[in-house]
Amino acid sequence: MTQRASAEGPPRDAGPPVGGGAQSALRGASILLEASGIAKRFGGVQALTDVSFTIRHGEIYGLIGPNGAGKTTLFNVLTGIYETDDGQFMFDGEPLDHLKPNEVAARGIARTFQNIRLFANLSALENVMIGRHVRTHAGVFGAITRNARTRAEERAIAARGFELLEYVGVAERAHDLARHLPYGFQRRLEIARALATEPKLLALDEPAAGMNATETAALSKLLHDIRRDGTTILLIEHDMKLVMGVCDRVLVLDYGRKIAEGPAADVRANPAVIDAYLGGDIALDLKGA
Ligand SMILES: Nc1ncnc2c1ncn2[C@@H]1O[C@H](COP(=O)(O)OP(=O)(O)O)[C@@H](O)[C@H]1O
Ligand SMILES: [Mg+2]
Numbered sequence: 001m002t003q004r005a006s007a008e009g010p011p012r013d014a015g016p017p018v019g020g021g022a023q024s025a026l027r028g029a030s031i032l033l034e035a036s037g038i039a040k041r042f043g044g045v046q047a048l049t050d051v052s053f054t055i056r057h058g059e060i061y062g063l064i065g066p067n068g069a070g071k072t073t074l075f076n077v078l079t080g081i082y083e084t085d086d087g088q089f090m091f092d093g094e095p096l097d098h099l100k101p102n103e104v105a106a107r108g109i110a111r112t113f114q115n116i117r118l119f120a121n122l123s124a125l126e127n128v129m130i131g132r133h134v135r136t137h138a139g140v141f142g143a144i145t146r147n148a149r150t151r152a153e154e155r156a157i158a159a160r161g162f163e164l165l166e167y168v169g170v171a172e173r174a175h176d177l178a179r180h181l182p183y184g185f186q187r188r189l190e191i192a193r194a195l196a197t198e199p200k201l202l203a204l205d206e207p208a209a210g211m212n213a214t215e216t217a218a219l220s221k222l223l224h225d226i227r228r229d230g231t232t233i234l235l236i237e238h239d240m241k242l243v244m245g246v247c248d249r250v251l252v253l254d255y256g257r258k259i260a261e262g263p264a265a266d267v268r269a270n271p272a273v274i275d276a277y278l279g280g281d282i283a284l285d286l287k288g289a
């Protein structure tokens with residue numbers, strides 16, 4: 001990964017990237033994703049209603065809300081798994097209408113899933129190489145037929161895959177089957193696979209779920225690294241300490257509607273947000289946040 005952190009910028013250990021510094025740096029930054037009036041219904045369940053927000057280039061944008069609030073559904077309509085009933089996404093200046101998931105990926109949005117989706121019986125490296133095929137000439141079919149050009153391309157993909165494993169801290173287990181990796185490694189492997197598509201926007205659905213404190217701290221550092229290296233992040237997460245530590249701004253959904261949006265610290269103190277969490281089945285865990 002190329003490091004784009006400028007020498008003029010503040011030192012990385014100057015403090016958390018929430019609050020004044022990051023906010024003012026982002027003010028005026030161009031918009032990467034704009035959601036306008038997004039709606040999605042499943043039978044009798046209105047999963048999303050009139051959800052609008054914008055994410056700027058270089059931002060880490062949080063998406064929180066109680067279970068069932070519509071967070072994963074928002075990812076699913078964004079990434080082409082479901083069509084929206086209403087509303088539109090504009091990504092990098094172009095509409096994302098009626099695209100299939102692979103077309104959305106090719107446009108520059110990569111995601112991970114709330115429930116880990118890896119090829120359990122492929123190695124860590126092979127899992128990353130599969131992500132990479134979105135960006136290669138030969139594609140998956142070429143990889144199967146294996147002519148000379150695709151063999152050369154495969155070597156380049158493997159080298160890049162290994163770099164990505166190093167980047168997320170999984171290189172030492174590159175040749176282990178995905179199913180043999182510890183949980184925190186599997187989560188980071190999914191992120192490496194998503195990064196292999198060279199996304200402009202990386203959308204992560206509860207990446208810290210089930211992680212212990214050490215794994216979560218490693219994840220937090222990784223998210224800062226990814227943003228520093230030029231990829232914008234949309235983060236669904238219940239771990240409020242992580243959200244407060246990494247997100248510039250946060251959008252709160254409740255029953256499919258936007259109930260708050262703003263800098264992480266403001267959202268945390270918002271009475272409507274506290275109510276939504278206290279009324280639901282998870283507590284807003286602010287210990288140490
Ligand atoms: N494929 C689906 N079919 C039917 N209902 C769904 C589907 N996906 C989500 N829902 C419903 O939409 C609502 C929002 O779910 P979801 O987006 O998974 O919430 P969250 O990720 O915030 O926990 C829930 O009531 C859920 O049961
Ligand atoms: Mg979810």
